[in-house]
Amino acid sequence: MSEVQEPKWYVVHTYSGHENKVKATIEKAVVTRGMENIITQVIVPTEDVVETTSTGKEKVRQRKVYPSYVLIKMIITDESWYVVRNTKGVTGFVGPGSKPVPLSEAEVAAMGIELPENNIVSGDVDLEPGDVVKIIRGSFADSVGTVEEVNKEKREAKILTEIFGRKSPVTIGIESIEKL
Template sequence: MSYEDSKEWYVLHTYSGYENKVKSNIEQRAQSMGMEDNIFRVIVPEETEVEVREDGKDKEIVHKTFPGYVLIEMKMSDQAWYIVRNTPGVTGFVGSHGAGSKPSPLLPEEIEIILNRMGETARVASNIEVNVGDFVIITDGAFDGMTGKVTEIDHEKQRLKAVIEMFGRETIAEVDFNQVKEDDSY
Protein backbone atom coordinates (compact mmCIF):
# COMPACT_ATOMS: atom_id res chain seq x y z
CA MET A 1 0.00 0.00 0.00
CA SER A 2 1.46 3.34 -0.98
CA TYR A 3 1.64 6.36 1.31
CA GLU A 4 -1.30 8.01 -0.49
CA ASP A 5 -3.52 4.93 -0.12
CA SER A 6 -3.44 4.73 3.67
CA LYS A 7 -6.14 6.46 5.69
CA GLU A 8 -4.60 7.83 8.88
CA TRP A 9 -5.22 10.38 11.63
CA TYR A 10 -3.36 13.69 11.78
CA VAL A 11 -3.39 16.65 14.16
CA LEU A 12 -3.97 20.18 12.94
CA HIS A 13 -2.93 23.27 14.84
CA THR A 14 -5.53 26.04 14.71
CA TYR A 15 -6.11 29.45 16.18
CA SER A 16 -7.47 28.90 19.68
CA GLY A 17 -11.25 29.26 19.75
CA TYR A 18 -11.57 28.50 16.02
CA GLU A 19 -11.57 24.69 16.28
CA ASN A 20 -15.25 24.21 15.36
CA LYS A 21 -15.03 26.77 12.55
CA VAL A 22 -11.97 24.95 11.13
CA LYS A 23 -13.86 21.65 11.33
CA SER A 24 -16.82 23.12 9.46
CA ASN A 25 -14.57 24.78 6.85
CA ILE A 26 -12.64 21.57 6.15
CA GLU A 27 -15.85 19.54 5.79
CA GLN A 28 -17.28 22.11 3.37
CA ARG A 29 -14.05 22.35 1.36
CA ALA A 30 -13.72 18.56 1.13
CA GLN A 31 -17.23 18.32 -0.27
CA SER A 32 -17.04 21.30 -2.64
CA MET A 33 -13.65 20.23 -4.00
CA GLY A 34 -14.59 16.56 -4.42
CA MET A 35 -12.16 15.29 -1.78
CA GLU A 36 -14.57 13.01 0.13
CA ASP A 37 -12.39 10.04 -0.90
CA ASN A 38 -9.34 11.62 0.77
CA ILE A 39 -10.76 13.58 3.73
CA PHE A 40 -13.03 11.53 5.99
CA ARG A 41 -13.63 12.66 9.56
CA VAL A 42 -12.76 15.91 11.30
CA ILE A 43 -13.07 15.90 15.09
CA VAL A 44 -12.70 18.54 17.77
CA PRO A 45 -12.00 16.46 20.91
CA GLU A 46 -14.29 17.57 23.73
CA GLU A 47 -15.20 16.38 27.20
CA THR A 48 -18.43 17.09 29.06
CA GLU A 49 -18.25 17.95 32.73
CA VAL A 50 -21.26 18.25 35.03
CA GLU A 51 -21.10 21.16 37.44
CA VAL A 52 -23.55 21.60 40.31
CA ARG A 53 -24.66 25.22 40.51
CA GLU A 54 -25.53 27.09 43.71
CA ASP A 55 -29.25 26.56 43.10
CA GLY A 56 -28.63 22.78 43.12
CA LYS A 57 -29.20 22.27 39.41
CA ASP A 58 -26.70 20.39 37.27
CA LYS A 59 -25.10 22.23 34.39
CA GLU A 60 -23.18 20.47 31.64
CA ILE A 61 -20.03 22.25 30.52
CA VAL A 62 -18.19 21.17 27.39
CA HIS A 63 -14.42 21.66 27.42
CA LYS A 64 -12.07 21.26 24.49
CA THR A 65 -9.72 18.39 25.36
CA PHE A 66 -6.93 19.93 23.28
CA PRO A 67 -7.60 23.66 22.78
CA GLY A 68 -6.12 24.86 19.50
CA TYR A 69 -6.04 21.39 17.91
CA VAL A 70 -8.30 19.46 15.54
CA LEU A 71 -8.02 15.78 14.53
CA ILE A 72 -8.48 14.78 10.90
CA GLU A 73 -8.76 11.33 9.32
CA MET A 74 -7.46 11.52 5.78
CA LYS A 75 -5.40 9.97 3.03
CA MET A 76 -2.33 12.15 2.74
CA SER A 77 -1.96 13.29 -0.85
CA ASP A 78 -0.54 16.52 -2.22
CA GLN A 79 -4.01 17.82 -3.07
CA ALA A 80 -5.60 16.81 0.27
CA TRP A 81 -2.64 18.29 2.19
CA TYR A 82 -2.94 21.55 0.24
CA ILE A 83 -6.70 21.85 0.80
CA VAL A 84 -6.45 21.20 4.55
CA ARG A 85 -3.30 23.27 5.08
CA ASN A 86 -4.83 26.29 3.32
CA THR A 87 -8.15 26.18 5.17
CA PRO A 88 -8.79 29.45 7.04
CA GLY A 89 -7.86 29.09 10.72
CA VAL A 90 -5.39 26.22 10.17
CA THR A 91 -1.86 27.22 11.16
CA GLY A 92 -0.29 23.88 10.24
CA PHE A 93 -0.06 20.17 10.79
CA VAL A 94 1.54 18.88 13.99
CA GLY A 95 4.55 16.74 13.07
CA SER A 96 5.37 18.64 9.90
CA HIS A 97 8.84 20.12 9.66
CA GLY A 98 7.81 23.02 7.44
CA ALA A 99 8.85 23.81 3.87
CA GLY A 100 5.94 21.73 2.51
CA SER A 101 6.93 18.49 4.24
CA LYS A 102 4.15 16.02 4.99
CA PRO A 103 3.32 15.46 8.67
CA SER A 104 3.63 12.27 10.67
CA PRO A 105 0.31 10.54 11.47
CA LEU A 106 -0.83 9.66 14.97
CA LEU A 107 -0.05 6.15 16.14
CA PRO A 108 -3.12 3.84 16.13
CA GLU A 109 -2.99 3.47 19.92
CA GLU A 110 -2.92 7.28 20.36
CA ILE A 111 -6.04 7.89 18.29
CA GLU A 112 -7.79 4.89 19.86
CA ILE A 113 -7.33 6.40 23.36
CA ILE A 114 -8.61 9.81 22.26
CA LEU A 115 -11.62 8.43 20.39
CA ASN A 116 -12.52 6.01 23.20
CA ARG A 117 -12.60 8.92 25.67
CA MET A 118 -15.08 10.61 23.34
CA GLY A 119 -17.19 7.45 22.93
CA GLU A 120 -16.18 6.94 19.28
CA THR A 121 -14.20 4.26 17.49
CA ALA A 122 -11.29 4.38 15.09
CA ARG A 123 -13.30 2.25 12.63
CA VAL A 124 -10.88 -0.60 12.22
CA ALA A 125 -11.17 -2.20 8.78
CA SER A 126 -13.58 -5.11 8.64
CA ASN A 127 -13.43 -8.12 6.36
CA ILE A 128 -17.19 -8.49 5.93
CA GLU A 129 -18.14 -10.07 2.60
CA VAL A 130 -21.60 -8.80 1.65
CA ASN A 131 -23.18 -7.63 -1.57
CA VAL A 132 -26.16 -5.44 -2.40
CA GLY A 133 -29.24 -7.55 -1.73
CA ASP A 134 -27.65 -9.58 1.09
CA PHE A 135 -29.06 -9.47 4.62
CA VAL A 136 -27.04 -8.31 7.62
CA ILE A 137 -27.59 -8.18 11.36
CA ILE A 138 -26.66 -4.86 12.97
CA THR A 139 -24.53 -5.58 16.05
CA ASP A 140 -23.83 -2.10 17.41
CA GLY A 141 -25.34 1.37 17.65
CA ALA A 142 -28.92 2.62 17.55
CA PHE A 143 -30.13 -0.24 15.35
CA ASP A 144 -28.44 -3.02 17.37
CA GLY A 145 -30.14 -6.39 16.86
CA MET A 146 -32.07 -5.39 13.73
CA THR A 147 -31.83 -7.20 10.40
CA GLY A 148 -31.60 -5.28 7.17
CA LYS A 149 -31.21 -5.76 3.43
CA VAL A 150 -28.08 -4.11 2.01
CA THR A 151 -28.92 -1.41 -0.56
CA GLU A 152 -25.59 0.37 -0.94
CA ILE A 153 -21.95 -0.36 -0.09
CA ASP A 154 -19.11 2.17 0.21
CA HIS A 155 -15.88 0.16 0.45
CA GLU A 156 -13.77 3.30 0.65
CA LYS A 157 -15.49 4.59 3.80
CA GLN A 158 -16.21 1.07 5.11
CA ARG A 159 -19.93 1.87 5.42
CA LEU A 160 -23.13 0.39 4.05
CA LYS A 161 -26.79 1.24 3.88
CA ALA A 162 -29.44 -1.33 4.72
CA VAL A 163 -33.23 -1.20 4.74
CA ILE A 164 -34.61 -2.12 8.16
CA GLU A 165 -38.17 -2.19 9.43
CA MET A 166 -38.79 0.24 12.25
CA PHE A 167 -42.17 1.33 13.62
CA GLY A 168 -43.88 -0.57 10.82
CA ARG A 169 -42.01 1.29 8.08
CA GLU A 170 -38.92 0.70 6.01
CA THR A 171 -36.03 2.90 7.12
CA ILE A 172 -32.49 3.26 5.79
CA ALA A 173 -29.78 2.56 8.37
CA GLU A 174 -26.26 3.71 7.53
CA VAL A 175 -23.66 1.75 9.51
CA ASP A 176 -19.96 0.93 9.52
CA PHE A 177 -18.80 -2.49 8.33
CA ASN A 178 -17.68 -3.30 11.89
CA GLN A 179 -21.26 -2.72 13.13
CA VAL A 180 -22.76 -5.59 11.11
CA LYS A 181 -22.40 -9.30 10.55
CA GLU A 182 -23.68 -11.43 7.72
CA ASP A 183 -27.12 -12.95 8.24
CA ASP A 184 -26.98 -16.50 6.87
CA SER A 185 -30.63 -17.28 7.71
CA TYR A 186 -31.96 -15.73 4.48
Protein backbone atom coordinates in the same frame (compact mmCIF):
# COMPACT_ATOMS: atom_id res chain seq x y z
CA MET B 1 0.58 4.33 -7.13
CA SER B 2 -0.16 0.64 -7.33
CA GLU B 3 -1.39 0.23 -3.76
CA VAL B 4 -4.43 1.86 -2.21
CA GLN B 5 -3.53 4.13 0.67
CA GLU B 6 -5.50 3.95 3.89
CA PRO B 7 -6.45 7.21 5.60
CA LYS B 8 -4.54 7.93 8.81
CA TRP B 9 -5.19 10.29 11.70
CA TYR B 10 -3.32 13.60 11.71
CA VAL B 11 -3.36 16.46 14.20
CA VAL B 12 -3.82 20.04 13.03
CA HIS B 13 -3.08 23.06 15.24
CA THR B 14 -5.60 25.92 15.11
CA TYR B 15 -6.06 29.33 16.62
CA SER B 16 -7.61 29.10 20.08
CA GLY B 17 -11.40 28.98 19.86
CA HIS B 18 -11.42 28.30 16.10
CA GLU B 19 -11.61 24.49 16.28
CA ASN B 20 -15.27 24.17 15.25
CA LYS B 21 -14.93 26.81 12.51
CA VAL B 22 -11.91 24.97 11.08
CA LYS B 23 -13.82 21.65 11.22
CA ALA B 24 -16.83 23.13 9.39
CA THR B 25 -14.66 24.86 6.77
CA ILE B 26 -12.66 21.70 6.01
CA GLU B 27 -15.84 19.60 5.80
CA LYS B 28 -17.38 22.10 3.37
CA ALA B 29 -14.21 22.16 1.22
CA VAL B 30 -14.14 18.35 1.13
CA VAL B 31 -17.71 18.21 -0.17
CA THR B 32 -17.28 21.00 -2.75
CA ARG B 33 -14.02 19.47 -4.06
CA GLY B 34 -15.34 15.89 -4.02
CA MET B 35 -12.58 14.69 -1.67
CA GLU B 36 -14.75 12.46 0.57
CA ASN B 37 -12.50 9.45 -0.09
CA ILE B 38 -9.33 11.39 0.80
CA ILE B 39 -10.43 13.35 3.89
CA THR B 40 -12.86 11.00 5.61
CA GLN B 41 -13.31 12.39 9.13
CA VAL B 42 -12.76 15.68 10.92
CA ILE B 43 -13.35 15.80 14.66
CA VAL B 44 -12.90 18.12 17.62
CA PRO B 45 -12.76 15.73 20.62
CA THR B 46 -15.08 16.89 23.39
CA GLU B 47 -16.28 15.49 26.69
CA ASP B 48 -19.33 16.30 28.76
CA VAL B 49 -18.62 18.05 32.05
CA VAL B 50 -21.18 18.51 34.83
CA GLU B 51 -20.87 21.93 36.49
CA THR B 52 -22.75 23.31 39.45
CA THR B 53 -24.04 26.86 38.98
CA SER B 54 -24.11 29.48 41.72
CA THR B 55 -27.78 28.63 42.33
CA GLY B 56 -26.90 24.99 42.97
CA LYS B 57 -28.28 23.64 39.70
CA GLU B 58 -26.21 21.18 37.74
CA LYS B 59 -25.49 22.01 34.13
CA VAL B 60 -23.85 19.78 31.52
CA ARG B 61 -21.58 21.40 28.95
CA GLN B 62 -19.13 20.13 26.40
CA ARG B 63 -15.46 20.83 26.97
CA LYS B 64 -12.75 20.42 24.34
CA VAL B 65 -10.39 17.61 25.30
CA TYR B 66 -7.52 19.10 23.24
CA PRO B 67 -8.04 22.87 22.90
CA SER B 68 -6.54 24.39 19.71
CA TYR B 69 -6.35 21.01 17.96
CA VAL B 70 -8.47 19.27 15.32
CA LEU B 71 -8.04 15.61 14.38
CA ILE B 72 -8.36 14.65 10.71
CA LYS B 73 -8.47 11.18 9.19
CA MET B 74 -7.06 11.61 5.70
CA ILE B 75 -4.73 10.47 2.98
CA ILE B 76 -1.95 13.02 2.47
CA THR B 77 -1.87 14.25 -1.12
CA ASP B 78 -0.78 17.62 -2.46
CA GLU B 79 -4.42 18.70 -2.74
CA SER B 80 -5.53 17.42 0.70
CA TRP B 81 -2.48 19.02 2.36
CA TYR B 82 -3.25 22.29 0.57
CA VAL B 83 -6.94 22.25 1.58
CA VAL B 84 -6.17 21.67 5.26
CA ARG B 85 -3.07 23.87 5.52
CA ASN B 86 -4.74 26.86 3.81
CA THR B 87 -7.95 26.72 5.86
CA LYS B 88 -8.51 29.97 7.76
CA GLY B 89 -7.62 29.41 11.42
CA VAL B 90 -5.14 26.56 10.81
CA THR B 91 -1.56 27.26 11.90
CA GLY B 92 -0.18 23.95 10.64
CA PHE B 93 0.07 20.21 11.02
CA VAL B 94 1.64 18.79 14.16
CA GLY B 95 5.05 17.38 13.24
CA PRO B 96 8.60 18.50 12.57
CA GLY B 97 8.61 21.59 10.38
CA SER B 98 4.82 21.35 9.97
CA LYS B 99 5.36 18.08 8.07
CA PRO B 100 2.31 15.92 8.79
CA VAL B 101 3.12 12.90 10.95
CA PRO B 102 0.32 10.34 11.36
CA LEU B 103 -0.69 9.18 14.81
CA SER B 104 0.24 5.59 15.58
CA GLU B 105 -2.54 3.08 16.27
CA ALA B 106 -1.54 3.09 19.95
CA GLU B 107 -1.86 6.90 20.11
CA VAL B 108 -5.26 6.78 18.41
CA ALA B 109 -6.46 4.12 20.85
CA ALA B 110 -5.09 6.06 23.85
CA MET B 111 -6.98 9.17 22.74
CA GLY B 112 -10.17 7.17 22.34
CA ILE B 113 -10.87 8.71 18.92
CA GLU B 114 -11.09 5.62 16.73
CA LEU B 115 -14.67 5.85 15.59
CA PRO B 116 -16.75 3.32 13.73
CA GLU B 117 -16.28 3.53 9.97
CA ASN B 118 -18.92 6.11 9.27
CA ASN B 119 -18.11 9.00 7.03
CA ILE B 120 -18.56 12.06 9.20
CA VAL B 121 -18.04 14.45 6.31
CA SER B 122 -20.76 13.22 3.98
CA GLY B 123 -22.63 10.51 5.89
CA ASP B 124 -26.32 10.94 6.60
CA VAL B 125 -27.55 11.13 10.17
CA ASP B 126 -29.80 8.14 10.85
CA LEU B 127 -31.47 9.44 14.02
CA GLU B 128 -34.98 10.69 14.57
CA PRO B 129 -36.73 12.11 17.64
CA GLY B 130 -38.08 9.22 19.69
CA ASP B 131 -35.23 6.81 18.86
CA VAL B 132 -33.75 4.95 21.83
CA VAL B 133 -29.95 5.26 21.92
CA LYS B 134 -26.96 4.29 24.05
CA ILE B 135 -24.21 6.81 24.75
CA ILE B 136 -20.91 5.05 24.01
CA ARG B 137 -18.31 7.75 24.86
CA GLY B 138 -17.77 10.57 27.33
CA SER B 139 -19.03 11.22 30.84
CA PHE B 140 -22.37 9.57 30.16
CA ALA B 141 -20.99 6.41 28.52
CA ASP B 142 -23.31 3.40 28.88
CA SER B 143 -26.34 5.62 29.59
CA VAL B 144 -29.49 4.91 27.62
CA GLY B 145 -31.81 7.69 26.54
CA THR B 146 -34.35 8.94 24.04
CA VAL B 147 -33.54 11.34 21.18
CA GLU B 148 -35.40 14.65 21.57
CA GLU B 149 -33.76 16.71 18.79
CA VAL B 150 -31.24 16.10 16.01
CA ASN B 151 -29.01 18.88 14.63
CA LYS B 152 -27.69 17.42 11.36
CA GLU B 153 -25.44 20.41 10.58
CA LYS B 154 -23.63 20.25 13.93
CA ARG B 155 -23.90 16.43 14.01
CA GLU B 156 -25.31 16.55 17.54
CA ALA B 157 -28.40 15.14 19.21
CA LYS B 158 -30.23 16.18 22.36
CA ILE B 159 -30.76 13.02 24.41
CA LEU B 160 -33.11 12.73 27.38
CA THR B 161 -31.27 10.48 29.85
CA GLU B 162 -31.32 9.85 33.59
CA ILE B 163 -28.76 11.90 35.53
CA PHE B 164 -28.69 11.91 39.32
CA GLY B 165 -32.04 10.13 39.50
CA ARG B 166 -34.01 12.33 37.12
CA LYS B 167 -34.45 12.76 33.38
CA SER B 168 -32.21 15.49 31.96
CA PRO B 169 -31.44 16.62 28.40
CA VAL B 170 -27.83 16.18 27.26
CA THR B 171 -26.35 17.28 23.92
CA ILE B 172 -24.01 14.61 22.53
CA GLY B 173 -22.03 14.34 19.29
CA ILE B 174 -23.57 11.77 16.95
CA GLU B 175 -20.32 9.79 16.80
CA SER B 176 -20.77 9.11 20.55
CA ILE B 177 -24.25 7.60 20.15
CA GLU B 178 -25.28 4.08 19.20
CA LYS B 179 -28.85 3.45 18.03
CA LEU B 180 -30.58 0.59 19.87
